Amino acid sequence: MQDVAAQAGVSVMTVSNVLTGKKLVTDATRAAVMKAVDALHYIPNIAARSLASAAPERIGVHFRNIENAYLSAMVIGAVDATSQMGAQMLVGRWDLDSGLSPIDVLRQLVRSGAQGVLIAPPFCEMLTGEELAEFEGVALIGLSTGDTLARLPSVRIDDKRAAFDMTRRLIALGHRRIGFITGAANHLSSGTRLAGYRQALQEAGLSVSSDLVANGELTFDSGLVAMTQLLESDVRPTAVLASNDDMAAAAMAVAHRAGLRVPDDLSIAGFDDSPLAVRVEPKLTSVRQPVSAMADQAVRLLIEAVRHPEAERSIVTHMVEHRLVERGSTSTAPVV
CATH class of the missing domain: 3.40.50.2300 (Response regulator)
Structure with missing residues (x-):
């Protein structure tokens, strides 16, 4: 830190303030310190810093x-x-x-x-x-x-708006029977996302059918059960929005087992845009949270x-x- 301070033309305390993220220095001083850090290949010793402060x-x-x-x-x-x-x-x-x-x-x-x-x-x-x-x-x-x-x-x-936006996008793609897999009942997002889905359908003049809504628990296994329920209902959907990517991936697995091609026969979208979204095939459309x-x-x-x-x-x-x-x-x- 002394070497960094000397090269940047500042005090050791100023270097410490920059490296710990304290908002006590100007942007110009911060830039000078970081330039010196890069030039000297300095790597802060976090353990030593904690010992020095005695209060990490x-x-x-x-x-x-x-x-x-x-x-x-x-x-x-x-x-x-x-x-x-x-x-x-x-x-x-x-x-x-x-x-x-x-x-x-x-x-x-x-x-x-x-x-x-x-x-x-x-x-x-x-x-x-x-x-x-x-x-x-x-x-x-x-x-x-x-x-x-x-x-x-x-x-x-805004979970309600996010579910509304994805449902509206599916409607814009021509889907009129859109299934929805809810999250766990004890999560507030389960209610707000369901409300966003319903609002999008209502604004498009589409009926909100209970046969198109299945309950999930935000786990892969619960997604398997929920998607099976949707495919066995009298009103089979042409698109499904799941309340997270794990359940959307499960929905894709159930669709494949049923001989359905995704997305030719059935479109599936998820929520979160987690790393899982690009590890399934086809790659998953998702709401990025x-x-x-x-x-x-x-x-x-x-x-x-x-x-x-x-x-x-x-x-x-x-x-x-x-x-x-x-x-x-x-x-x-x-x-x-």
Whole structure:
């Protein structure tokens, strides 16, 4: 750091402020320091930095212990943010069979030293005022909340609008029988995405049939069951929108087993645009919810709150733009 400071013509403290992301220097000074860092091939020693400060920020990541692409992307984003900002990351995973409730796991994280916690749905959407009062002084933020929360800040997309946009796109491709696979009932996004799907159908003058809606649990296996139900209904869809990519991939598997060609006979779209979307064949059309970037943003907000405890904390919903990513799993409706 002394070498970097000498080459940039600044103090060692200024170099430290730049490398830890503190907003105490001008853009010109920051650029000069980073130029010196690049020229000298300097790599900050995060462990040494933590020892020197004696108070590394500890950020917990709280989620249910299930396998899906969304949670993988969330953890990757949190890892990126904590590593780049020199913070420690603690993981709290809860399981329906563990005997520990989500609130027990949150308590464990805080007892382990977490000063801020990123909380995945559905638990972030379920926290009561009484429970939040227990964690006064701990920075908490929800991720991908299906709607605005009154008690907790969050980073989210407009789920209703996103589902509306994808359904409207399928309608524009000529589809009139569009199936929908919901998410888990305890996730707010399940309701808002279903509402967006229904609104798009209604605005297009199409009927909303219960036969075209199947319940899922945001897992691949639940997608298999839901898609089988849709194909066995009296009103077989020509397109299906699933509430995440895992269930959309399962829907594609069921369609292939039924002898249907995707997208010639049946178009399928997903949600999240996770890495899974480009690992299936054909590649999946999906609503891009930038989960990793959202988790990165949320963790940075937590770290800033921990570093500046004197700042006033307010409940803010940080909205992130979604977009439609069209690939090979959707096309114009088949002629019947």
